[in-house]
Amino acid sequence: MHGRDIPIAIAKALVFSLMIFTVFCLAGCGKVPEEKKILMWLVGSEKQAQKITELGLDFYKQTGVKVSCEAISWGEAHSKYLTSVVGEVTPDIGTMGLTWGTEFGNLGAMVDLNREFPDDLSELTSSIFPGLAGSIRYNDSIFAVPFDMSEYIMFYRCDIIKEPPRTWKALTSLLSELNSSGRSMIIDWGGMGWIGYSPFLWQNGGDYYDKDMTSATLDSDKALEAMKFFTSLYKSYEVPVENRPVEQSFKIGEYPIFISGNWKMKSLSDIAPELKGKWAIATLPAGPTGKKTGFIGGRVMGIFSLSKHKKEAWEFIKYLSRPDIQIKLYEDTLESHDTYLPPNIKTWNLLPMEDSFKRPLLDQAMDSKGPPSVLGWDDSTRFIDTAIQLVVLKNKDAGAALKDADNELERRIRR
């Protein structure tokens, strides 16, 4: 009696498992596509990803290649990309931080565009902002090209502050004045971190590495002066250490001036529409060297080595770099809560933006630098952050903190 029923028990178990597996498959666990299809990951909002998928429809009409775009968030992007590389299931195109292309390219995970598509590439990169160009090139390799750019800019209430500060001195005297009525400035993008510190470092004539990128130069006098000035903003001029809702504080005038990225232009008009006409943007205050160098960031896009449609992916990248498409991307952000500024100087001339905004943005962008193109940079930023935090929060000596950070950077340079 037993012998006959065991097979039935097995059969039942198999049927049950089959049922479960069918459920998975029906829920869509990957059908092999017959037509050409490329997948793009966008570090940004879902809305913008949808917009790109829409543009993909237009691209499909022209080329017969389907495009789908998914959104991922900045905080998880880096580990997501690494996981996908490790899991050997990468998208075709990935957008990422400026220096990540070099990092992943060095792992063999991304295509060296300079070797695969040299002619197209030089045309594409001929008109991008110089700050961007510096960050994407690594020796002779370029693993990703700019998708957009974000820049550091200063926002201020022009009804409260008549003249925006043009120098470091002017900034501190403005802050002293604001402090006396319990107000101050917010450093919103990169506050208490290396992104916030970089402009001051560069404006003082210092840098993270020397010209050949072979040794770290954070222990220079210039870096020290810049660090002292930057941290003094927090320690002596009441710039808040923690995050604040910038738009709100700006609206009620508690923080009538702040430094952040260009995307705040959009969120200000969304969250504080009644402030229209009462605020303006300006280039950053210049350091003792007279330079007002800002930080330029943004997203670059590259092709993953595991992609089965590299040529088609490159065509889409070129498509996204066309001035008319870039304008479309920009115009779309006027309705959504997104950010997009074209990385091409050529496109800027056609950009439908008010002159009072265009001029400072263009001006600042021409004098901006991106993160250094050194392998091991992404691993090193943490130590610069720690140095800044120790100086501001634990009163560590700035020189000692910089020396520690410099050592860590030095240890991680890989060529």
Next chain:
Amino acid sequence: MDIAEIKRLEAEGPGRPASKKRQQQVLKAFVYIFLMVGSFVMIVPFVWMIVTSFKPLEEINTYPPSFFIRKPTIAAYIELFSIIPMGRYFLNSLIVTCSITLANIFFCSLAGYAFAKHRFFGRDKLFLLLVGSMMIPWQVNLIPSFVIVKKFGWLNSFYGLIIPAMSGAFGIFLMRQFIMNIPDDLIDAAKIDGCSEFTIYRRVILPLIQPALASLAIFTFMGQWNNFVWPLVIVYSSKMRTIPIALSVLNGQFGTNFAMVMAGAVVATLPVLIVFIAFQKYFIKGIALTGLKA
């Protein structure tokens, strides 16, 4: 009034009971106040969550923060289901959680029956191994599980989310304890009637352990619905996200649009709340069971 009370009243005489009664009344009042304040503290964050989810963008970061909404709107929910595909994430969570729950009920009760009522070679040693394994923290097998799932090609898929969790030591333990209480006579009677093992399992065991099955089902459902670390580690495309992951993404992406983050929290909490309220009895019994049995 039981014997003890009567005896005490007799011993104390007429004067005392009044003050003792008042003492007890004061104590009771204190207890009520304590519990009501406590309940309030428990509920307030949830109320704040719901209130925020219905606020328009301009009212989110107002000063002073208030529980009153001037212009309530469901814009956050609309965006949640149209832009973020929250519906898709809900479906993912549902598929994953239900599959794992069903599988657990089936596999754990099968194994529990075997351990409880069968004598086979290695039975006690294997069971000891099972119980001992419950002491191993999940961090130890997280990374290798990731690599194994990757080698099977199950990263970022339902297979990877469901299969590793289809059975567990805890479920088997629970089932065994329950099944051991079933009188052997019932099983022997069925055997005499010529039933196969599987039929005995289906017709005799399963009906008798329904309360334990229900408890296990609910435990598993709750635990898997809220599971965060494993999906975090193996899911990387937005299509395959489960609700806890979706929430953490909302947390990252929409720093200033808290209405949407809160709306996401509401959607994440509601199903579990409903299941809990409907099956409260089984759930609380189940937890008590684990406490007593251990």
Next chain:
Amino acid sequence: MNSALKEFNKQKSAYIFIAPSFIIFTVFLIIPVFASLYWSLTEYNILQPPKFVGFQNYINILFHDPRFWKAMANTVIFVAGTVPTSIAISLLLAIAIDQNIRFKNWFKTFFFIPSITSIIAISVIWKWLYASGKYGLFNHLLTSIGLPSVNWLGVTWTLPSIILMSVWGGLGYNMILFLAGLQGIPHVFYEAAEVDGASEWDKFRNVTLPLLRPTMLFVTIMSVISAFQVFEQVYIMTYNSEGAVGGTLDCALTIVAYLYETGFQRFSMGYASALAYLIFFILFIVTIVNMKIVEKKVEY
């Protein structure tokens, strides 16, 4: 071997019944436990084959890694902050509910709801409650009674904030366990004490507490183990746009968060596996110590 085969044949059904569970158990628990042990002795980033380095990982962790010790300190503070507090409050709650009052089920439900809510949802809600400046609800409550606002998620307060939130979230669960324990105490004992003229406090101290020891032991061990493994709250509360976990200057970096960062953000799998085994070892010791301490007083 014939008899073994015969034995197997007789009990075929038993083996088949445990097969699915044991396959999963072996593949996803047994093998990983050993794999982890092996990898903890290597340098491994998945992209390239593992490189054997002996005990170097363990040595680096214990002697050259200040972040490990910071994580350990934070974790210990977290455990010390949440476990006694949660046990004390949930015991009080259980006793209160166990009294002869109405609306018992309502109260039980209210207190239990946070326990069934996803810790992610709770963290997200509390992150909003903890918002800085004057825009957060908590800060608003503070300032409205004249106290200064607190930077809840800044360097000094992140860990206490997470502790507060975790106690709030875990009360219901412990309360239910204590309730079950309380209901297991036969009323005879209370009556005997009353006959002897005991007050409420005496009854609590001499009847309730001692007879609750087994429950207390269980709750304590479970709470300590689970508190040690805290991760989700830390991940959500300290999440920032650079993807770093643990907050400014690692102020709330706990040991499991550190493991996550090492393994799944930097993909140093060997180092992370060594961390995992250290956690295992620590938990093992902690459980044994716990049992010895509480058991000493169980004899009654």
